[in-house]
Amino acid sequence: MITSLPRRDDQAGWARLLCLLGGATILIYLYLALFEPGTLQYAPFTIQDDARQFHLWMPRLVDPGLLPGDRIADYWQTVSPPLYRYLFAAATRLGIDPLLFGRLLPAPLLALALMGSWRLALRLSGNPRHAFIAAGFMLIYLLHDDSIYSASPRAFSPILLIFFLEAMLAGRTWLMMLCLLLLETTYPSSAVIAIAVLGLRQIKRGGRLGFTMSLRSVMLMAGAGIVLVAATVPFKTSTRGWGPVVTLQQALQNANTGTPTGRSAIVDDSGRIGWVCNARMGFVPEIMPCNRNIPGAPIVDVLLLVPLVLSAIKAARGKRDPETSERDLVYFHVLLATAICFAIAAVLAFQLHLPSRYSQRILGMLEWLAIGQMAAAWLDRKGRIAGAAAGGLIIISFFTPTPGFQRPLDPALIRHIAALPRNARIAGVSEELNAVPAITGRSIMGAPEQAIPWHTRYFGIIEGGLRDSLVAVSTRDPETFEAALDRLGATYLVVELPMFTTGKIPGRYGIVLPDAVEEAERSMASGKTVLATHASACTTYAGPIMMLLDVRCLRSAAIRQP
Numbered sequence: 001m002i003t004s005l006p007r008r009d010d011q012a013g014w015a016r017l018l019c020l021l022g023g024a025t026i027l028i029y030l031y032l033a034l035f036e037p038g039t040l041q042y043a044p045f046t047i048q049d050d051a052r053q054f055h056l057w058m059p060r061l062v063d064p065g066l067l068p069g070d071r072i073a074d075y076w077q078t079v080s081p082p083l084y085r086y087l088f089a090a091a092t093r094l095g096i097d098p099l100l101f102g103r104l105l106p107a108p109l110l111a112l113a114l115m116g117s118w119r120l121a122l123r124l125s126g127n128p129r130h131a132f133i134a135a136g137f138m139l140i141y142l143l144h145d146d147s148i149y150s151a152s153p154r155a156f157s158p159i160l161l162i163f164f165l166e167a168m169l170a171g172r173t174w175l176m177m178l179c180l181l182l183l184e185t186t187y188p189s190s191a192v193i194a195i196a197v198l199g200l201r202q203i204k205r206g207g208r209l210g211f212t213m214s215l216r217s218v219m220l221m222a223g224a225g226i227v228l229v230a231a232t233v234p235f236k237t238s239t240r241g242w243g244p245v246v247t248l249q250q251a252l253q254n255a256n257t258g259t260p261t262g263r264s265a266i267v268d269d270s271g272r273i274g275w276v277c278n279a280r281m282g283f284v285p286e287i288m289p290c291n292r293n294i295p296g297a298p299i300v301d302v303l304l305l306v307p308l309v310l311s312a313i314k315a316a317r318g319k320r321d322p323e324t325s326e327r328d329l330v331y332f333h334v335l336l337a338t339a340i341c342f343a344i345a346a347v348l349a350f351q352l353h354l355p356s357r358y359s360q361r362i363l364g365m366l367e368w369l370a371i372g373q374m375a376a377a378w379l380d381r382k383g384r385i386a387g388a389a390a391g392g393l394i395i396i397s398f399f400t401p402t403p404g405f406q407r408p409l410d411p412a413l414i415r416h417i418a419a420l421p422r423n424a425r426i427a428g429v430s431e432e433l434n435a436v437p438a439i440t441g442r443s444i445m446g447a448p449e450q451a452i453p454w455h456t457r458y459f460g461i462i463e464g465g466l467r468d469s470l471v472a473v474s475t476r477d478p479e480t481f482e483a484a485l486d487r488l489g490a491t492y493l494v495v496e497l498p499m500f501t502t503g504k505i506p507g508r509y510g511i512v513l514p515d516a517v518e519e520a521e522r523s524m525a526s527g528k529t530v531l532a533t534h535a536s537a538c539t540t541y542a543g544p545i546m547m548l549l550d551v552r553c554l555r556s557a558a559i560r561q562p
Contacts, residue, residue: 006128014132015118021136021398022114025143026107029401033103036407045414045439049404050150051102052435052449054080058098059441061089066422066441072450073437075458078239083185084153099439102151106403109148109155114139116162121369123169124327130376136394137372138365145364149403157187157361164194165330168201177224184228189345189357195224196337197330242455248273248349255514256453260291263451263512269293275346277301280354283342285364305363308370309335334366350454408432408439410546413494417442417548420492427469428494431507432546445469445488448508466509467516473499473531474520478558481530485551492540493531493549499524500532530558 006013036043047055057077059066067073077085091101121135122128142148148155164179176198183191202217251257252273257264260271266281268274268290274281277290277298284305288297312335315328341358349355379387408414409432417426418440426436427445434449436442446465453459464487471484473495496506503524510517523529531554538553 008129009127011122011128014128018114018118018132018135021395022111022139025398025401026110028399029110029149029403030104030107032401032403032405033106043407045408045411045435046103046405047099047407047435047438048102048150049146049406049449050152050154052406052438053452054084054150054152055098055102055438056450058088058102058438061092061098063422063441067437067443068423070437070443071461072444072446072458075242075455075461076450078242081153081186081188083182084156105151106149106155109159110143112159113142113148113162116159116166117142117369120162120166120169121372123166124330124369125373125376126327130373133376133379133390133394134369134372136390136397137375138369140394140397141364141368143397143401146402146404147361149401149405153186154361156182157190158365160186161190161194161362162365165197165334168198169327169330173220180224187361188228189353190361191228192341193334193337193358193362195221195228196341197333198224200333200337201329239455242458244456245350246454246456246459250456251350251453254453256451256512259514261511263448263508264453265291267291268298275355278356279360280356281346281349282356283338283359283363285360285367286356287364304371305367307374308363308367311370311373331366331370334362338363353454406435408435410543413541413543413546413548414439416541417492424492425488425490426492426494427465427472427488427490427551428492428549429469429473429499429505429507429509430494430496430546432496433494445490448512451512463513466513469493470505470509470513470516470520474505474523474529475531476523476527476529478530481558482555485555488551491551493551493554495531495535495547495549497545497547500535530554534558 006017033046034043035041053076057067057070057073057080060073060077088098088101092098096104117135117138118131121138122131125131125134142158145158147158160179160183164176164183167173167176167179180191180194180198183194199221202221246254246257251266254262256262257266259265260267260269264280266273266278268278269292274290276282277284277286279286279289282290282301284298284301286301287304288294288300290297290301308331311328312332316332338359342355345352345355345358352358375390379390413432414436417424417436420440420442422441425443425445426433431448433444433447436444436447444465446462446469448466451459451462451466468484468488472481472488472493475481475484498504499506503521505517505520531549534554534557535547535549537557538549539547540550541548
């Protein structure tokens with residue numbers, strides 16, 4: 001295999017090799033997206049983890065009458081950027097179901113990521129072989145991060161940032177501004193970083209203050225800023241009705257966010273805010289999770305950033321030849337821009353969204369690009385054995401994408417729910433509820449996956465539905481049972497059968513509302529619940545794991561209970 005590799009300066013050969021590996025990745029991804037693993041049986045209910053949030057409202061694109069009066073669907077439709085909504089609406093008009101389109105979309109996005117990574121690596125690395133290794137390492141990160149696979153607004157962020165940086169280095173103003181415009185209308189926090197990097201790039205040494213900026217640069221930055229404001233102000237205005245945004249103090253007092261095991265934890269294992277290493281608050285890209293008691297995780301995550309930091313420092317000090325230093329200054333500018341924007345977002349938490357979105361989205365890619373550049377230089381000195389090891393790592397990564405798909409435990413239940421009247425409203429306690437709206441177009445009263453606590457009014461709706469569902473499945477008092485059903489306004493309840501025998505609440509309810517789950521489990525341990533008493537008489541669907549119960553029947557039975 002070594003002898004069949006392209007020559008060091010064979011740009012077309014290295015590009016073909018990267019395309020060959022990338023093509024294999026895309027085929028593997030499409031297989032995982034469309035078929036049951038290990039078979040050629042089509043899997044219609046496959047959905048990516050985050051798509052269960054952003055695609056929750058999209059059945060309305062197929063039939064505007066679906067999810068009527070659903071405030072949870074209203075929220076996710078509101079927080080979806082306009083350009084993102086228009087893209088899925090256009091696909092629907094072409095006859096492509098939104099759920100299927102969400103699974104197909106990552107394939108062309110992966111192809112664009114492949115192309116952009118190669119172009120950026122080639123511009124930074126100086127020779128094709130080094131570019132192949134650097135791009136390969138960058139793609140190691142992208143193929144094992146779930147951003148592109150999510151088909152959510154953040155799926156576009158890494159690709160647009162890559163093309164923005166390459167266009168900026170190449171001096172292609174039109175492409176750079178197009179990428180910036182698309183970022184501003186899909187993922188504004190990444191657009192802020194891009195504008196900050198562009199602004200730092202315009203600053204030159206000289207002038208009374210020690211730096212200067214040309215009139216063209218000033219106009220360029222002014223135009224970018226105006227477009228960003230024009231794109232984000234209407235979006236911020238539309239989400240105002242779901243606020244106010246939670247404060248940092250409120251988040252620390254909420255078990256969902258203020259404990260290391262919470263659904264949206266902002267603290268590390270010690271209980272302190274994870275400013276360095278945390279998926280939502282940390283500056284450093286969280287390659288190894290820092291709130292799961294993994295020994296040395298913060299150290300590993302910090303060390304992975306070292307090659308990028310070293311490249312930034314060397315470029316800023318001009319220790320390399322002028323051409324290389326000018327190219328590598330992008331690392332310095334990105335590092336400085338992310339530090340500034342991260343600090344502002346941290347001080348204003350959470351008015352400008354999560355602080356990590358201003359650092360991890362771009363640093364995660366570039367740290368692996370810098371690692372690849374360093375590895376390429378090192379391999380020149382270490383010879384074929386080290387090169388084979390690096391090549392093996394790249395190949396393994398291309399053949400093991402991790403899209404993070406979710407599939408229902410009971411597909412027959414999903415089909416049954418999809419056949420219910422369009423005004424059906426589903427409550428209960430089961431992780432199956434997470435994907436019900438996106439897949440079936442039927443409303444739910446709350447599920448752990450949608451329990452995002454940043455807009456307080458929205459979280460209040462979710463929290464109320466979850467708490468009342470927990471009460472409904474666990475109470476032994478008929479009056480309390482009936483009151484919970486009244487507040488829910490549901491027409492059906494979903495429950496998991498093991499809950500009746502184990503007395504344990506399934507899934508991630510305990511990391512969203514631990515107090516409510518503890519109370520529910522105490523109630524179930526103390527005697528037979530109202531739901532358990534009447535479940536068999538009110539079952540509309542019974543599967544090996546799940547049951548769907550008619551609420552009207554349950555209410556009538558509870559009233560008759562002595």
